[in-house]
Amino acid sequence: MPWPDLLTIKYVSNRLATEEDLSQGAAVFLMKPDNQNPGKPINIPLPQYAIHTDDLSGEKSNVVVIQAEEAKGQQVFGALVIATNTHMAGLSSEFLLLGENKPN
Numbered sequence: 001m002p003w004p005d006l007l008t009i010k011y012v013s014n015r016l017a018t019e020e021d022l023s024q025g026a027a028v029f030l031m032k033p034d035n036q037n038p039g040k041p042i043n044i045p046l047p048q049y050a051i052h053t054d055d056l057s058g059e060k061s062n063v064v065v066i067q068a069e070e071a072k073g074q075q076v077f078g079a080l081v082i083a084t085n086t087h088m089a090g091l092s093s094e095f096l097l098l099g100e101n102k103p104n
Contacts, residue, residue, distance in 0.1 A: 001083045003102045004064065006047050009080060011066035013046040017078075021067075028078025028087040031071045039071035042092070049098040052079060052090060062103075063088070065095060 010026035016039055017027030031039040046068060052061045066087075067078030075092035 001062065003049060003062065004082060005102070006049075006064065006100060009047045009064050009066060011047040012078075013041070014043075015041055016069055017067055025087070027067045028089045029067070029069075029076065031069050031076075039069055042068035042070050042075055044068050044097065045100055048100050049103055050077075050079065051096045051098065052081075052088070052094055053096070055091075055094055061088075063095070065097065068092070 010024060012021050012027045017030055019030065021027035022030060047064050047066050050063050050065045052063045053059070062082045063079035064082065065077050065079045069076055076089055077092055077095050078087060078089045079095070081088055
């Protein structure tokens, strides 16, 4: 499956995702922060190519990271799985970030 052009991908950057982002496919999850830990966006270039490795199965998937947020010490990425055109979320440690240049 070829890597998509990033210009065609909806994403959320430099802010927390909203319900509208979720309904438009630009976000995968909503952080439900509390008053003591409001959550924040993670400062990485978005969207960007990545490889996700499932912690349980070890299965690798080519993805585009479209969302990156942190709350309560957890960094969570939302991504578009290229092979299935579906969305998924995972801990940042499950992703190998490849940057904004299309991999070979």
